[in-house]
Amino acid sequence: MLLKPITPCLWYDGQAKEAADYYVSIFPNSKITSVQKFNDSHKAVTDQDTGSVLTVAFELNGQPFVGLNGGPHFKFNEAVSFTIQCKDQAEIDYYWDKLGEGGDESKQRCGWLSDRFGVSWQVVPAALVELMVSSDPEKAKKTTAAMLQMKKFDIAALKAAGDS
Incomplete structure (x- = not known):
């Protein structure tokens, strides 16, 4: 995943992929560029299930974003x-x-x-x-x-x- 020098990262509680899909459906010239999933090595620092979405990189009208499923800590x-x-x-x-x-x-x-x-x-x-x-x-x-x-x-x- 190659990102531009400034890429907003949006913190979600399990909805990063759903949100990215939603935004991509609204804005022209938009797409999901990559999805990274939690793996066994993440178990040491998170309680997320292996195989669930960790991050999703997407573009809205060419502007890159990253959605992070970081948990309920921030709103x-x-x-x-x-x-x-x-x-x-x-x-x-x-x-x-x-x-x-x-x-x-x-x-x-x-x-x-x-x-x-x-x-x-x-x-x-x-x-x-x-x-x-x-x-x-x-x-x-x-x-x-x-x-x-x-x-x-x-x-x-x-x-x-x-x-x-």
Whole structure:
């Protein structure tokens, strides 16, 4: 398994392969690149069954990741998230619906969501900075106020708020 200089490693409690399969089904240009299983030598440091998945390397739209079945010791939280720059509302809707399915709805705000594995994602329009930064301070203020009220971003509503 050859990894790039920076590869996010996501810690799971037995769901690394399930999560990788799920993400690969959502993102274009994605694939599982390798799966390593626990073997007898791991028994000295873990209680995992020989033959169960230890790590899964995968790519999401060409970005490498590793999923590690490290056990119940650590949980995901919003301190780390992955941003998806979306070209239009259809893309925002697609990723929001796919990644949000089965996730914690209480964590949905300002384009952020938590998927069913607890991983945080920011599903944002690529033009978000343009929409929020304006030479007209009142327009920027209105756009920002509208954004702060949203769960899933609505590009048309953001534009309308700035133009009101």
